[in-house]
Amino acid sequence: MILEPSIDKLQTKINSKYTLVTLAAKRARQIQNTKMHQVENPRAATFVGLALEEILEEKLTVDPDQEIIHD
Secondary structure, rough: OOOOHHHHHOOEEEEOOHHHHHHHHHHHHHHHHHHOOOOOOOOOOOOOHHHHHHHHHOOOOOOOOOOOOOO
C-alpha cells in the first residue's frame, strides 16, 4: 500500500507530524459531515486522503497562534 500524498511532500507544508495528523483528522471529520472538499480532481478515496490532498495543495494552513485556518 502506497500512501499518497507522501509524508515527505506533506512535511514541506507542515513540519510537525503531530500537527499534520491533527489537522488532517479534524478536516476529514468536517469533510465527512459536509460532503464538501476543496480539491478539484481528488485522487483519494477516503476523507483523510482528501484532507491530506488539501494540505498538500495549501488549501489548509496552520497559524502557530491559532488552531486551524481554512482558506
